[in-house]
Amino acid sequence: MKHINRWMIIACCGFCVGVAGLAAQQTPPQRIISLAPSLTESLANLGVAARIVGVTSFCSRPASVKQIEKVASAVDVNVEKALMLKPDLIVTTKLTDIKDVRKLQSLGLRVEIFEQPRNFDQLCAQFRRLGALTGQSTQADSLIGSARAAVAALSPVADSEARPKALIQIGADPLFVATQESLMNDMLKRAGGQNIAETWGNGLASRERVLALNPDAVFIVTMGVAGKQEQAVWESYPSFKAAQKKAVHVVDAYLFCSPTPAGFARATAILAEKLKPLR
Amino acid sequence: MRRRFSRNIGLIVLLVAIPPAVLGALSVGAAGIPLKQLLAQFVSGGGTVEHTILFRLRLPRSVLALAAGGALSLSGVLLQGLFRNPLVAPYTLGISGGAALGVALAIVTGLATALSLALPVAGFTGALLVVALIYGLNASRRIRDVQGMLLMGVMISFMASSLFMLVTALSRSEDLNGIIFWIMGSLDEPHLWLVYGLAVISVLGLGVSYLFVRELNAMALGEQDAHHLGVDVDRARTRLFLLASLLTGVTVSVTGVIGFVGLVVPHFIRMVFGGDHRYVLAASFMGGALFLLACDVIARLIIAPLELPIGVITGLVGGALFVTALVQKRRGI
Numbered sequence: 359m360k361h362i363n364r365w366m367i368i369a370c371c372g373f374c375v376g377v378a379g380l381a382a383q384q385t386p387p388q389r390i391i392s393l394a395p396s397l398t399e400s401l402a403n404l405g406v407a408a409r410i411v412g413v414t415s416f417c418s419r420p421a422s423v424k425q426i427e428k429v430a431s432a433v434d435v436n437v438e439k440a441l442m443l444k445p446d447l448i449v450t451t452k453l454t455d456i457k458d459v460r461k462l463q464s465l466g467l468r469v470e471i472f473e474q475p476r477n478f479d480q481l482c483a484q485f486r487r488l489g490a491l492t493g494q495s496t497q498a499d500s501l502i503g504s505a506r507a508a509v510a511a512l513s514p515v516a517d518s519e520a521r522p523k524a525l526i527q528i529g530a531d532p533l534f535v536a537t538q539e540s541l542m543n544d545m546l547k548r549a550g551g552q553n554i555a556e557t558w559g560n561g562l563a564s565r566e567r568v569l570a571l572n573p574d575a576v577f578i579v580t581m582g583v584a585g586k587q588e589q590a591v592w593e594s595y596p597s598f599k600a601a602q603k604k605a606v607h608v609v610d611a612y613l614f615c616s617p618t619p620a621g622f623a624r625a626t627a628i629l630a631e632k633l634k635p636l637r
Numbered sequence: 638m639r640r641r642f643s644r645n646i647g648l649i650v651l652l653v654a655i656p657p658a659v660l661g662a663l664s665v666g667a668a669g670i671p672l673k674q675l676l677a678q679f680v681s682g683g684g685t686v687e688h689t690i691l692f693r694l695r696l697p698r699s700v701l702a703l704a705a706g707g708a709l710s711l712s713g714v715l716l717q718g719l720f721r722n723p724l725v726a727p728y729t730l731g732i733s734g735g736a737a738l739g740v741a742l743a744i745v746t747g748l749a750t751a752l753s754l755a756l757p758v759a760g761f762t763g764a765l766l767v768v769a770l771i772y773g774l775n776a777s778r779r780i781r782d783v784q785g786m787l788l789m790g791v792m793i794s795f796m797a798s799s800l801f802m803l804v805t806a807l808s809r810s811e812d813l814n815g816i817i818f819w820i821m822g823s824l825d826e827p828h829l830w831l832v833y834g835l836a837v838i839s840v841l842g843l844g845v846s847y848l849f850v851r852e853l854n855a856m857a858l859g860e861q862d863a864h865h866l867g868v869d870v871d872r873a874r875t876r877l878f879l880l881a882s883l884l885t886g887v888t889v890s891v892t893g894v895i896g897f898v899g900l901v902v903p904h905f906i907r908m909v910f911g912g913d914h915r916y917v918l919a920a921s922f923m924g925g926a927l928f929l930l931a932c933d934v935i936a937r938l939i940i941a942p943l944e945l946p947i948g949v950i951t952g953l954v955g956g957a958l959f960v961t962a963l964v965q966k967r968r969g970i
Contacts, residue, residue, distance in 0.1 A: 415943060431943045433818065437825060438694050439667035439942045441686060452811045455818040460753060460827035465693060474811055539809060560809050 386493025387447035387468075391440055393430050394451045396616035397472065398423050400485055401449070403501055403618050404494040411443045419612060430454075437461050447491065477544040478509065478622055485619050505619035509548055512630045522574035522636035524551040524629075525600075526614075530584050533563045542579065542614055545622065549629035550637070551575065569595060574636045575605035577629065579614045607632055644916045647909060651923040655703070658927055662699045662934050663691065667942040697832045701824045701891070702933045703926040704832070706898055708839035708888045710925020713899030714906070714917055715846060715881040718853040719874060720787050727885040727899035730790030731767045734797030736889040737820060739763025741804040744815045756819065757831060757890040764886030767793055768879070775875060783860070783874060821946035822893035824933055835891050842884045843922045849877055853914040895948050897955035898925050908962060928955070 391412035392398040398417040401410055407422060412429035429439045435458040440448065448462055448469045462469050470491060475481040482502045489498025524546055526536035535555040536542035546553045554571045555563060568576075576592050578585045585608040593601040600606050613625050664672045668690050678691050712727040719725075727733070743749045743759035752758075771790050805816055826832050852873035855863035860870050885899070902925040903917070910916045932950040939945055 428943060431940075433821065433946060434823075434944045436667050436942050436944050438690050441690060441694070442668045444686065453814045455823070456749060456815055457756070457818070457823055457825055457827060461694075461825050464827045465689060560807060562806055 387445075387491065389443065389445045389447070390492070391429060391443060391445040391448040392417065392450075393435060393448065393454050394472070394616070395419065395612070396618065396621075397449045397451065397488065399616060399621065400488050400618045401492065403620060404489055404492055404497050406492050406494060409492070411445060412440060419616075430458075434458070435462070437465070441465055441467070449488065449491070475541050475617075476539055477541065478548065478619075481541060481617060481622055482506070482619050502619050505623045508620075508623035509626055512549060512626060518552065520637050521550055521552040522605075522633050523554050523571070524575040524577065524633065525554050525568060525573045526577045526579060527588060528561065528579050528615075530580055530588050533565055533568070534561050535563045535568075536579075537561045541617060541622070542625075545614070545626045545629055546577075549626045549633055551629065551633045569598060572597075572599045574599050574603060575607070575633060576600045577632070578606070578608045579611050580608075585611070603636060605632065605636060640911070644910050644913075648916060648919055648923075651920060651927065654927060655923065658930050659699050659703070662702070662930050663695050665934050665937060666690065666695055667937075693829075697826065697829055698824045698933065699930060700836050701826055701832045702930040704836040704839040705824070705888045705892045705895060706902075706929025707922040707926040708835070708842060708884045709895065709899040710902040710906075710921045710928070711839070711843055711846060711918065712881040712884040712888075713925075714903040714914075714921040715849075715853070715877050715884075716899075717903055718857060718914060718917075719877045719881070720783050721857065721859070722787065723904065724900075725787065726896075727881065727888075728894070728896065729787070729794065730771060730882065731794030731797045732764045732882055732885045733889050733894045734794045734801060735763040735765075735767030736760040736886065737763070737816075737894065738797050738801045738804065739766075740819050740893075741801055741808070741816045744812050744819075745804055745808045749815060754828065757828075760819075760890035760893075761886055763797075764882070764889055767797060768882040768886060771882075772875070772879065775878070786874075786878070819893045822895035822948040824892060824947055826891055831891050835887060838887050839884065839922075842880060843918065845880055846918050849873060849880075850914045850918065853877070853918075854912075857912055857914075893948075895929070895951055897951040898929055901955040901959045902928050904959060905962060 388409050389411045390401060390406065390409050392401055392410055393414055395414065395417045398410065398413050399419045401407060402420050402423060407420070410423065410426055413423055413426045414430040414432070415428045416432060417423050427439070427443060429436050429443065435454065437458060440462060445467060448467055449472065450459065450469060451472050452474060459469055459471065472484050475484055482505070485502060486495070486498050489495045526542045526546060528534045528536055535558065536553065537558045537560070538556045540561070543553050543556055554573050555561070578588050580588060589606050589608055592598060592606045595601055609628060613621055617625060664670065664675050668687065670687050670690065674687065675691065678688050681688070709727050716725045716727065716729070717723055739759040739762050740756055743755045748755040748759065770793060771786065774789055775786055805813060808816065852863070852868050855866045855868045856870065856873065864870050903921050906917055906920045906924050910920050929951065932954055933947055935954065936945045936947050936950045
């Protein structure tokens with residue numbers, strides 16, 4: 359009897375420890391560091407902005423995240439600062455220096471790496487993963503549903519001939535454009551355009567090639583004054599169709615380069631609106 | 638006699654400056670651990686965030702700064718002595734270009750993501766291939782003098798850089814980021830054994846370099862004179878080249894490309910210590926170590942809590958100090 363009691367007590371303790379462990383595991387992270395502007399905005403969309411304790415110096419949307427402690431620039435993560443903030447989750451993309459990621463992991467920190475999404479479906483899958491990581495799956499599914507509906511409502515153009523030829527320019531010097539590896543390619547297609555640079559390898563391009571293919575529209579996704587300068591360059595070519603049709607546009611680089619599902623829908627709607635008169 | 642005394646004092650000053658410099662570097666960082674608490678962390682056990690920051694972040698970083706700075710500077714002084722050319726730096730012979738090419742290929746092929754040691758291994762392999770190529774041409778007597786060897790190195794450097802640019806031009810944007818990060822250089826090495834391994838190798842390199850003091854001093858007079866003084870110039874040249882190249886290759890593979898240290902520090906040391914390699918080797922090693930440690934502290938402080946790439950600081954600080962020193966020397970100050 360005495361032995362049975364002892365075993366019962368041990369079993370109960372074991373059960374309690376197990377349950378406590380499981381509960382601790384299931385508690386969503388409360389101190390999150392985001393090392394990418396798109397992930398910071400996604401976290402805010404998921405309603406967990408209050409749980410973010412560290413961001414990069416480039417995270418500026420929503421405006422409230424500007425007040426959060428900066429732990430990284432575009433090129434460097436301050437590992438010491440990150441460690442000091444005692445995060446229980448660090449989310450980052452493959453654009454972060456792999457050495458920094460490994461350093462954080464070697465310190466026992468949980469680092470979740472997100473691939474660069476190449477299309478809307480991948481973007482939604484990543485958003486759902488972020489929702490699951492933060493315990494906000496329902497919110498994630500709801501936002502994805504709204505974004506999908508908004509994108510679907512953009513009246514797809516079935517006839518490929520009716521689709522205006524377009525180019526999305528990401529960099530100016532050297533000329534760098536969005537190809538099939540870029541999420542912007544999917545935005546353009548869903549907006550009813552056809553990307554002339556879809557199969558152009560890594561995106562490095564020449565103006566001569568662009569002029570030869572003569573797109574109906576050019577979208578410049580370059581931050582700062584460079585965008586306006588590039589617009590002037592394209593508009594200076596008299597035979598360039600996009601210039602003739604006044605369809606060389608500078609668009610919001612942050613929205614296009616750091617998308618969330620809702621941001622994707624907004625960006626696609628902007629492209630669709632600009633392409634509509636060209637059909 | 639007096640000069641010898643002052644040079645000995647100079648060496649002692651450099652040696653004595655290292656512990657406080659390390660302590661200073663250890664006490665600087667985003668966590669703001671005060672010096673008193675810092676010392677307590679050495680005595681107390683682990684478990685605290687401060688302890689982790691000190692022993693897993695700051696200490697390895699400081700050790701890496703000392704080791705890499707020392708190795709690069711030593712490599713620079715050996716190559717400048719060998720080629721009797723003050724413009725030669727550890728990267729002149731294409732070792733960094735070879736390492737960069739190796740790293741770029743490892744990133745583009747996905748090896749860097751699959752294997753945690755792929756970057757240092759690929760960097761070292763690239764550096765080693767360049768060294769082997771130059772050494773092979775030298776051993777086969779296709780290059781008959783140091784100037785020919787230098788010229789060949791410069792050409793190989795250009796070729797390696799061009800191939801590197803070719804790989805980067807064809808790489809994807811995510812890969813491009815990784816390559817650029819590596820090129821900028823970093824002292825945040827996640828593998829501690831690489832950090833302490835480099836420290837051992839750099840100190841061993843200093844020890845081995847002292848086996849060639851007589852040859853270096855004789856070669857400073859010219860190859861002919863060195864030959865008449867009984868120096869086997871060919872053998873010394875090959876061995877010095879291999880030693881400097883291996884030091885550079887190992888360092889670059891761990892830290893990435895950190896410029897200016899191997900060029901600027903030996904110049905400064907020669908200004909202060911003269912041309913005698915008995916003093917110049919050790920002084921350059923310690924000077925380079927202190928210089929890189931100081932640059933790392935500046936890189937961590939200047940836009941805190943964010944950090945600047947170390948190469949930015951070595952270039953700016955090294956260049957500015959060098960120009961100032963040259964101008965003052967000309968004025969006779």
